[in-house]
Amino acid sequence: MTAEQVPIRTLVVDDDFRVARIHAASIERVAGFTCVGEAHTAREARDLIATTDPDLLVLDIYLPDEDGLSLLRSLTGTGSAPDCIFITAARDLDSVRAAMGLGAMYYLVKPFGFATLKDKLDSYRRWRTEVENVRPDSEADQATVDMLYDLLRGSDSSSTKPRLLPPTMAKVFHAVQVADEPLDATAIANDLGVSRPTVQRYLSDLHRRGVLELVLEYGTAGRPKNRYRPAHLEPR
The missing domain is CATH 1.10.10.10 (Winged helix-like DNA-binding domain superfamily/Winged helix DNA-binding domain)
Incomplete structure (x- = not known):
């Protein structure tokens, strides 16, 4: 299997067991992704991150033992946090701004359809592919920077x-x-x-x-x- 065919390892973190299962099943339907586990608390998430080494978190904000923003903040402090897509019912702008400040790729407000999630995952996959194709020692000109941001915005349509x-x-x-x-x-x-x-x-x-x-x-x-x-x- 070539590097381009290796699926993006995704961990779902949601306190609702049923919702977590739905998200996991949806992720498995999107080409280029695989779900490596489901966590329902921040503690479970940390344990699974340590054992599964995911590339991407699909993360809720409302967790029973710690909010998702705090969880992501602690992970980014280690310097090796997975990328993150928030899927949450939290609609307050403070949460949105905090998620953006922590580098979240997207912020999806529940409820939404499969097509919306697939669109974001596809854009993320294209962005990730282009980033990985850039040589580590190379410098990005403005056109490359704009292109990478455009991919996250879904402009590569x-x-x-x-x-x-x-x-x-x-x-x-x-x-x-x-x-x-x-x-x-x-x-x-x-x-x-x-x-x-x-x-x-x-x-x-x-x-x-x-x-x-x-x-x-x-x-x-x-x-x-x-x-x-x-x-x-x-x-x-």
Whole structure:
């Protein structure tokens, strides 16, 4: 399994057992995520964080032994806190501001539908993928910083123009644009030094948006090879 295929390990923390189970089941329905546990108190959350090492917390504010804001604050003080999405019935602005100050990715107010949660998780996954693709010793210019914030705001949607694509996807798109003939994922991956699964995922997304056309090349045997060329159309 490649790094791009490793699911984002998510821990659900909610005092309501039924609600926690619903959140966990919803997370399992979203591609690229897996739920590693459910906690119903801050103490349980700390124990599970220590044993499961989650990437992401889906955290309620109202917990029986300690509020979620205090829990996250104590975790950030250690310097190794997971990312966090608050899902809560707390609507007061003080809680919202505190969550933002603690670096929460999103703040979802109950109740909401599965589509809302999926949209936030998908945006978080795209943001995380781009962050992990940046070399640790590299510096981010303003365009890269803006792009990362746009991903969290959900700007990397079907209406995104090619010039606003995330950096790696933009390189894939450019490779197809300047090529003299349709390209497949292997050729682009070798040229860019990026893994083939990453390239294929971006090609499929660009094809879905309508900016690339899929060309099926049939050989003498086996499945046809997928090649791509510019569609010369605005993304859908």
